[in-house]
Amino acid sequence: MSRNLANEIVSDLRVARGAPFDPASVTRPDPRLMTYYTIVAALTLIAFPITFIPLWIRYHTLRYRFDEEGVGMQVGILFKRETYLTYRRIQDIHVTRGLLQRWMGLATVAVQTAAGASSAEMTIDGVADPDGLRDWLYSKMRGVADHAAEPSSAARPQDESLAILREIRDELHSLRERSAS
């Protein structure tokens, strides 16, 4: 039920935007991120080589993996960092866009879980459609699809426990009848 609703929300967005956001297709950052990193590094003037090399490495080693339950991110050559989080545990989504990022159509999507740090657990950089990513993550978050799904799941008790209880009742009835006769 909640999945249907999530799909519904996503499909509504598709109608609104025209192009669907396909998370499975996002495995590498967009080439525009390299351009952005180059400009950012160039702005540091003399320090260009020092700032550029880490960003270059970051761009070329950055990998994303979106699956049904969560998202994984990997970065680094010598010191590898890998983060994995499930959509259900997302606390808040922060989208930050600087002027340069807006000009290039980029954004930083920071995802927070309940781990005890003020900084984001995962910052997703350089996705071609940041609004699509944000809305997709939002549709998977707790408290979005659940609200509408709640009453319908409570109204239809089709579970096993009720059947078992009825069975016990019938057994007891028949037991009493047998002992009476």
Next chain:
Amino acid sequence: MSDRESIAEKAAHQTYRGVWAVARGWFRVPEQAPTLPVHAGGHVDAMRPALGYLRYLKLQFWLLFALIALVTLAAWIGLTIAFPVVGAALAIPALLLVAVPRIIAFVAMHLRYDTTWYVLSDSSMRLRRGIWVIHEATITYENVQNVMVRQGPVQRYFGIANVMVQTAGGGVSAGPHGATSSGGHHGLLEGVADAAALRDLIMDRVRASRHTGLGDERRAGEVTGVSWTPEHLDALRSIRDAVKLLQRR
């Protein structure tokens, strides 16, 4: 007098709108409020901070303006008494030094007010702020841990307060005016007129949630609480009665 004032005010307003419309295009600042996807039947409420917040910002602006002008004037008078020629030469640069940054600050203050949006839906909120760096936070009520209302004496005079919504995870220090506007695990609604109503609205949602806001799975809730329906109770009552009859025999 008042007519002329209102015309001047209107002209200033129009100029501001026109210049801002052009700048908005260059700086890619979205004009509309942020949107939130909602399911059928849900509604979304988009609002800006209260007008009192703009007055509050204006008061801060004029106080700072007066301070800077006085300091610059005192320095300039001192200089003119000591070296009249240098003082005369520096009169216009000193004036510009005071005026130009203050004009920019005045415009920035208006832009700050115009680009702040608080969007509330049935299940979540989206808060946007910023001109240079646009920051947008999305938080569902399910994940909210607590709501704080902060109001200083000057804010009380203008009838506004800051509402801060916190999610689990911490790392946010709560200063006298709430916390910084960026960073994680919280959302800040600055300059809200009816803070108490907003707090109640959010807290009602939080209370309605059966979860702790730490990513509990919906399935776990269904097994323990939700599955006991009237049908279950009926079946249990008839079992009890059947057992009672057995005992009596």
